[in-house]
Amino acid sequence: MTAADRNALLLIAGAGLALIFAFALFDPMSLASVLILPGMLLTGVLVWRLVHGDRVAVLILLFIAVFMIDAVFRRREATDKSLDFQALMKIGLWLLLIVVAIIHSRHWYHLLILPSNLPGVMFLLWICATIYTSHVPAYTAVTSFSIIAYSLGTAYFCNVLNRSDLFGCIVASITLFCCISLFYYFAIPEYGRYTYWHNEELYLSARLAGIAGSANNMGRIASIGLILLVLYARDFRRYHPLFVPLSALVMGVALVLTNSRSSMAMVLALLLIIYAFNARRFYLLVLACSMGALLLVLLIPFADQLLTSVARTGNMEEITSLTGRTGVWLGVLELSAQRPVTGWGYASSIFVLPENEPVVGFYVPHAHNLFLQLLLTTGWIGVSLFTLAVLCVVLRAGFARDWTVLTLIAIVLLNGITEASGFTTLANICTMAFTIAMFLPPRR
Numbered sequence: 001m002t003a004a005d006r007n008a009l010l011l012i013a014g015a016g017l018a019l020i021f022a023f024a025l026f027d028p029m030s031l032a033s034v035l036i037l038p039g040m041l042l043t044g045v046l047v048w049r050l051v052h053g054d055r056v057a058v059l060i061l062l063f064i065a066v067f068m069i070d071a072v073f074r075r076r077e078a079t080d081k082s083l084d085f086q087a088l089m090k091i092g093l094w095l096l097l098i099v100v101a102i103i104h105s106r107h108w109y110h111l112l113i114l115p116s117n118l119p120g121v122m123f124l125l126w127i128c129a130t131i132y133t134s135h136v137p138a139y140t141a142v143t144s145f146s147i148i149a150y151s152l153g154t155a156y157f158c159n160v161l162n163r164s165d166l167f168g169c170i171v172a173s174i175t176l177f178c179c180i181s182l183f184y185y186f187a188i189p190e191y192g193r194y195t196y197w198h199n200e201e202l203y204l205s206a207r208l209a210g211i212a213g214s215a216n217n218m219g220r221i222a223s224i225g226l227i228l229l230v231l232y233a234r235d236f237r238r239y240h241p242l243f244v245p246l247s248a249l250v251m252g253v254a255l256v257l258t259n260s261r262s263s264m265a266m267v268l269a270l271l272l273i274i275y276a277f278n279a280r281r282f283y284l285l286v287l288a289c290s291m292g293a294l295l296l297v298l299l300i301p302f303a304d305q306l307l308t309s310v311a312r313t314g315n316m317e318e319i320t321s322l323t324g325r326t327g328v329w330l331g332v333l334e335l336s337a338q339r340p341v342t343g344w345g346y347a348s349s350i351f352v353l354p355e356n357e358p359v360v361g362f363y364v365p366h367a368h369n370l371f372l373q374l375l376l377t378t379g380w381i382g383v384s385l386f387t388l389a390v391l392c393v394v395l396r397a398g399f400a401r402d403w404t405v406l407t408l409i410a411i412v413l414l415n416g417i418t419e420a421s422g423f424t425t426l427a428n429i430c431t432m433a434f435t436i437a438m439f440l441p442p443r444r
Contacts, residue, residue, distance in 0.1 A: 050100045053160070059169050061100065062157050066173035068093055069150065070221055070428050072213035090426070094146055097153035108155040111439050116396040120389035120438045124151055126382055127346045127423070134345020135352055143347035143425045150427040154435040163404070163440075164235040167228050171236070174225035174429075175247045178254040181210020181218060185257065208257035219260025220415055221429050222251045223267045227411065230271055231404060266414045270407060277403060325368045325418060328353075331360035332367040336375045343379035347425040352376070366424045370416025374423060386423075393437050400442055408437040 049057035073086050101108070112121050127144045134140035157166060184192030185208050194207040194215040205215075212218035226248065229236070233244050255264060335356055336343070344352050350365045357363055367373040374382045390409060397405035412434050415421045422430030 047096065050096075051103060053104060055160075058157065058160055059165065061096070061153075062161070062166070062169045063173045065093065065097060065150070065153060066170050066429070066432070067177055069432065070212050070217055071177070072211055090146070091142075094149035097149045097156075101152035101156040104156055104160070108159045108439065111155055111159070116392040117389075117438055119385055119392050123382065123385035123389050124148060126378060126385055130343060130346045130378055130382070133339070133342040135348040136345065139351070140345045140347055146427040147346075147423070147431060150431055151435045154432055155439040158436060158439045159441060164232060164238075166436075167232050167404075168236055168239060170432075171225050171229050171232075171247055172243075174221055175250050177211065178222055178225070178250045181208060181212065182250070182254060182257070184210055206257075207259045208254060210254070215258045216260050216263070216419060217428070219255055219258035219263035220419070222255040222258065223260075223263040224411055224429055224433060225251045226255065226267055227270055227274075227407060230274065231407065262415070262418045266411065269414070270410060273410075274403065274407065327361040328364050328368050329372055331356070332369075332372045332376050334359055336372070336379075339379060341379045341381060343375065343377045343382060346377050346382075346423075349373060349376055349420075350425055366420040368418055368420065370413070370419070370421040370423065373420035377423075389438070397437070402440075402442065405437045405440055408433045408440075412437075 046057055046060060050061060068090060071086075111117055124147065127147055131137050131140045131144065161169075181192060186192070189204060192208065192210050194205045194209040195203065207215040208218055209215050210218050212221055229244060229247055229251070236244050236247075255267065332349075332353075335352060349367060353360050353364050353366070367376055371383055371386075374386055378386075390413070393405065394409055396402075397409070412421050412430050415430055422428060422432075422434050
């Protein structure tokens, strides 16, 4: 190829990128129709390479799977579950994950019968079984299908990629996700910022929601990316000297702009624990806990002023009720008592809770707690299987001193204190964290 040919290709590529950028900025809804033909051609090439087990194709599929798992490209009512271009894209991705995983099942099928993974496998199967007891069987079928697709895909990824490439690809995908979200935050605030209703009026907040749909989702994604970046920073430096600092900057800015207090607290707590264990400076944990307890005692006389200043609305009740979550939890317990064994069906909270708004107190699509969400949707059977699965994975990782697996489980559980974590409706980044913890082989 001559210099003139290279310049011509660069000019064409630049013009194409400029066109895509213009559509993304001025008419993002039309972008999908513009990209559909080249997207189909590239998808065909990707599928062909995936069938043959090409490593680069596997990395591309992982990158797309992570990027798409929480991506929201349109705004609509939470109860609107009609098929649109985004739903079709995600269903196509789920089918591709399942087909590729089945074709290459020889790499990972043995993981399904490991004694430590049996409770987790049974939990995933029970999610599918709740279709027969579901309040809305069709929706439970679709959402459980997404869980199974990402579970099988994750099992395949974990066993054909080494840890550095696996987590490097995940962090790169999250970084791009944060970059696009930050672009929308500043360029198209009505799309990139979190909106909320108050007194029947729609308000635009300063919190970053980006293409994650909500500020809490965005905070969860950025926090997981930051934690993985710290865990494997030494390995990632071989990709490019700027990969680690630029990724940390982008994800850090995104996390701060979400103003997601639970995600920021989770990052700080886990990074302190990771540092203490890696450096064998366990006294830091004792020191941090002691200083926290002392600070709490000293601030008790100023509790009212402190809680009022921390609250986003300036109302102290926002903090004491965990932004209304305590009332939701009481309502969820009352509804769970109506179907204690099997639950209302996986993901059915998005219909059950709004229908019982007087019991819950206000409109909410999920239980804002992982175990209460599972109790409501999968019953005590689902809660028991999930708890047993977590215990088995933690024990296995503890004996092997696998800090990555323990960190991933901690992310799922800590996020599950105030959110439904990885098992709300469709698969999300916490779903992948849980399944990676299940299927990740020991460090080679």
